[in-house]
Amino acid sequence: MHEEANNPHESSHWEKAGITAANRIAELRLVYSHNPIALQQLDVYDQYSPYHIKFREYLTALKAGDLGKMTELEGWFEEHYPNIKPS
Numbered sequence: 061m062h063e064e065a066n067n068p069h070e071s072s073h074w075e076k077a078g079i080t081a082a083n084r085i086a087e088l089r090l091v092y093s094h095n096p097i098a099l100q101q102l103d104v105y106d107q108y109s110p111y112h113i114k115f116r117e118y119l120t121a122l123k124a125g126d127l128g129k130m131t132e133l134e135g136w137f138e139e140h141y142p143n144i145k146p147s
């Protein structure tokens with residue numbers, strides 16, 4: 061393992077190459093456009109995806125102890141992302 065991988069102040073491989081995470085995700089969406097499960101998995105890493113937005117809502121509900129909102133969002137995840145379980 062490279063030393064820089066353990067240093068949180070070092071740039072990632074992609075950043076060093078001038079590629080942003082958003083660009084890399086967009087590229088992967090094209091590569092995996094035929095694979096709905098892969099696209100859902102990409103949503104987990106895309107901060108602007110519906111999955112990520114709802115996951116932030118879920119964390120807010122969890123911190124607030126809002127069981128009703130958590131249950132509602134768990135239903136949404138089950139409906140829209142049945143192959144991915146938030147944890």
